[in-house]
Amino acid sequence: MLTKKTTSRQRTRIAPGQWDDWRWQFRNRHRTPDGLGELLGAETAQANPLRRVLGVYRWAVTPYYLSLFDPRDEADPLRLQCIPDEREITFSAGSSEDPLEExxxxxxxxxxxxxxxxxxxxxxxxxxxxxxxxxxxxxxxxxxxxxxxxxxxxxxxxxxxxxxxxxxxxxxxxxxxxxxxxxxxxxxxxxxxxxxxxxxxxxxxxxxxxxxxxxxxxxxxxxxxxxxxxxxxxxxxxxxxxxxxxxxxxxxxxxxxxxxxxxxxxxxxxxxxxxxxxxxxxxxxxxxxxxxxxxxxxxxxxxxxxxxxxxxxxxxxxxxxxxxxxxxxxxxxxxxxxxxxxxxxxxx
Ligand code: SF4
The missing domain is CATH 3.20.20.70 (Aldolase class I)
Structure with a gap:
């Protein structure tokens, strides 16, 4: 499980200074479907709904932000903001992608x-x-x-x-x-x-x-x-x-x-x-x-x-x-x- 503890271990595997380097953080964003599966655990990795969400809306999270929460805690308020959710593609009919007509x-x-x-x-x-x-x-x-x-x-x-x-x-x-x-x-x-x-x-x-x-x-x-x-x-x-x-x-x-x-x-x-x-x-x-x-x-x-x-x-x-x-x-x-x-x- 990728907890804060695991994240600190991950930190020790990277060269000194990399964690604090924004370019390293940006390049190493978690953003692939497999990466998401890995974070959420084996069963969820294969789950169809999330793959379908990624087919519509992409995702990415920095190692830094990820280190602030446990990705398997579905109710975590930080996780909710950045981990895809199948409810994103079960929207109500008539909803708009651009309601403010930007x-x-x-x-x-x-x-x-x-x-x-x-x-x-x-x-x-x-x-x-x-x-x-x-x-x-x-x-x-x-x-x-x-x-x-x-x-x-x-x-x-x-x-x-x-x-x-x-x-x-x-x-x-x-x-x-x-x-x-x-x-x-x-x-x-x-x-x-x-x-x-x-x-x-x-x-x-x-x-x-x-x-x-x-x-x-x-x-x-x-x-x-x-x-x-x-x-x-x-x-x-x-x-x-x-x-x-x-x-x-x-x-x-x-x-x-x-x-x-x-x-x-x-x-x-x-x-x-x-x-x-x-x-x-x-x-x-x-x-x-x-x-x-x-x-x-x-x-x-x-x-x-x-x-x-x-x-x-x-x-x-x-x-x-x-x-x-x-x-x-x-x-x-x-x-x-x-x-x-x-x-x-x-x-x-
Ligand atoms: S709210 Fe939208 S535009 Fe702003 S940082 Fe998040 S994803 Fe990007």
Whole structure:
């Protein structure tokens, strides 16, 4: 069984320094069907349902994130976020892969514009860990890719002739799967557009591959400030020493960090877990910004919590927790132009 103990043994088999090398972690992601079978045990390796899931949605997990949980504990909140589940392909009829119609708001490949003053640039569809609740699972049907220089140039030209865009959000996939040099070329090109005031990096690296947040990356980001960093811690056990150090490096470089959790059934849908998560974030100076209602994206039904349950939890948080660490509970509703705040009636 691959427990933490086994993982430490695995660590002793690798050369010194490799564990802390993000490129080693990235190259050694567990991502094959056989690898998944091995992790889950012989019987499960042959089980048809998971192979069928992998035929629809790919998977990958870093050795680091895997070391944080026991892959055979089906109820583990970290496992739930990264190990495929056959419920991903038993979705309800009529569900959509793109309920927020991002693809129809894409004037140029790789650019999504749902708001007047900001746009999203999906520089790649690649991630260190493929979160099973991801709202862009539709991007996983293509092989892993990153935008070419020509595509980035087309995006830059579109933004340059759209003066109302003052913020660019780099997302994906995870933009930090690009090399520092590539990322810097993109940041430099887009930062040079006079009306672009703010750059935001959306990345789960501090959570799933904190080694990626190197001093070098932080000094690169620092050169393009104001840069805001948005990440996604969903469970208090994700706030490890390594994750805290990664956040500290960003903060020391003058990059503020906001957290956008997703409310997930079995992961963080109970009050105590959520409170521990928020307190943990406050301790490492990461501001809880949003708590997202899980989008109604195909393949994520089993994660969705009823809105009234989320509101009940928020109400309890407001009565017991410092306002500094309480996020806004919001939903991105299909057919609306933006995020809708979800507030308990007693607050209105
Ligand atoms: S890191 Fe973000 S984009 Fe990548 S799979 Fe997870 S939620 Fe989706």
């Amino acid at each position: 693809d129809t708001h894409s004037p140029v490949p790789g650019l999504i514009r749902r708001y007047r003053d900001r746009c999203l640039v999906t520089v790649t569809n690649r991630c260190a860990v493929y979160c099973r609740h991801c709202n862009r699972k539709r991007l996983w049907h293509r092989e892993e890719y990153a935008l070419s220089d020509i595509e980035i140039e087309a995006i830059a030209r579109h933004i340059a002739k759209t003066p109302s865009i003052r913020e660019i959000i780099f997302s994906g996939g995870d933009p930090l799967t690009l090399s520092d040099a590539r990322l810097e070329r993109i940041l430099a090109r887009l930062r040079a557009i006079p009306h672009v005031e703010i750059l935001r990096i959306g990345s789960r690296m501090p959570v799933v591959l904190p080694m990626r947040v190197t001093e070098r990356l932080c000094s690169t980001l620092r050169r393009y400030r104001p840069v805001w960093f948005l990440t996604q811690f969903n469970h208090p056990r994700e706030i490890t020493r390594e994750a805290a150090q990664a956040c500290e490096r960003l903060l020391t470089a003058g990059i503020p960090i906001l957290n956008q959790s997703v409310l997930l059934r079995g992961v963080n849908d109970d009050f105590r877990t959520m409170q521990d998560l928020l307190h943990g974030l406050e301790r490492i100076c990461v501001k809880p910004y949003y708590l997202f209602q899980c989008d109604p994206v195909r393949g994520t039904d089993h994660f969705r919590v009823e809105i009234w349950e989320g509101m009940r939890m928020m109400e309890k948080l407001w009565k017991t927790t410092s306002g500094l660490c309480i996020p806004r509970y919001v939903a991105d509703m299909p057919g609306t132009k933006g995020k809708v705040p979800l507030q308990p009636v007693s607050f209105l």
